Amino acid sequence: MIKFIWPIDLILLKEVDSTNKYARKYVYKKKNWIIISSINQTKGIGMGKNQWYTEKGKNLTFSIIFKPIKILPVKKRYIINIITSNAIHKTLLNYNNNNLIWIKWPNDIIYDNKKIGGILIENNIFLQNVHSIIVGIGLNINQTKFNKKWNVSSLKKIFNINFKLDKLFFEIIYSFQKEYFLFITYGENFIRNYYINHLYLKDKNSLFYVYKTKSYTKGIIRSITDQGFLIIEIKKKLYFFFQKEIKLILS
Structure with missing residues (x-):
């Protein structure tokens, strides 16, 4: 025990x-x-x-x-x-x-x-x-x-x-x-x-769906912020997303 x-x-x-x-x-x-x-x-x-x-x-x-x-x-x-x-x-x-x-x-x-x-x-x-x-x-x-x-x-x-x-x-x-x-x-x-x-697909090219713009975009997961936002690099710029703002699309 x-x-x-x-x-x-x-x-x-x-x-x-x-x-x-x-x-x-x-x-x-x-x-x-x-x-x-x-x-x-x-x-x-x-x-x-x-x-x-x-x-x-x-x-x-x-x-x-x-x-x-x-x-x-x-x-x-x-x-x-x-x-x-x-x-x-x-x-x-x-x-x-x-x-x-x-x-x-x-x-x-x-x-x-x-x-x-x-x-x-x-x-x-x-x-x-x-x-x-x-x-x-x-x-x-x-x-x-x-x-x-x-x-x-x-x-x-x-x-x-x-x-x-x-x-x-x-x-x-x-x-x-x-x-x-x-x-x-x-x-x-x-x-x-x-x-x-140990983040899944970190530093790898991935496909995402952005709920606000209702569009798909390619990006790279880089890290998370000190408040839990996901940091994604899109076209060489870093963007922060919270839960239900973005979805990782699995092939």
């Missing part, structure tokens, strides 16, 4: 529509590090109006509820996404370190150009600071059948082995706590640099 940095309070559900929705009732509880996990999530929430589809008992779908120990201003809320992405990425590297696992801005985990996981973060704000956070995580683990239109995969399809869900679940939670500990100990740049170095 993994020894966590901070004690957790685990709530295991047989079935729920969304662990993030269920977690909202615990946001104002005094306890910290409450984990909501479900064997079957029927209507997982993705970014915007997207949904996360998962097969019963074969994947990981859970939410982490915690209150920042260190004051986190609203403008720095992107850091939680950095922490979560890094934690998942580092955990998966323990299973296969072949440079095919990437972090796709802003909230996806990619293996060999296919999505294997997603992150959804909900922040509760008080006096311009983040008071409490719900971090929703969905990872395709042992599921093997997917709609071809989704361009997704799973760890089992990739490595051709069955994964122990409980073991991986606790490893990710520990990795999340460790990454948060690194943040409060060494600061924002320490964890941000890791994220930037």
Whole structure:
């Protein structure tokens, strides 16, 4: 059994529509590090109006509820996404370190150009600071059948082995706590640099759809700003984009 940095309070559900929705009732509880996990999530929430589809008992779908120990201003809320992405990425590297696992801005985990996981973060704000956070995580683990239109995969399809869900679940939670500990100990740049170095398609020519102009453009992902904006070089000029302002088009 993994020894966590901070004690957790685990709530295991047989079935729920969304662990993030269920977690909202615990946001104002005094306890910290409450984990909501479900064997079957029927209507997982993705970014915007997207949904996360998962097969019963074969994947990981859970939410982490915690209150920042260190004051986190609203403008720095992107850091939680950095922490979560890094934690998942580092955990998966323990299973296969072949440079095919990437972090796709802003909230996806990619293996060999296919999505294997997603992150959804909900922040509760008080006096311009983040008071409490719900971090929703969905990872395709042992599921093997997917709609071809989704361009997704799973760890089992990739490595051709069955994964122990409980073991991986606790490893990710520990990795999340460790990454948060690194943040409060060494600061924002320490964890941000890791994220930037593992950005999907960084420094490569890519195709994007810009929602404001309703047009496609070619560009190169260069980095992210200290507020989480994606920096893209277009025609030798740098442009900053926030979530839902631009979409990376995969071939």
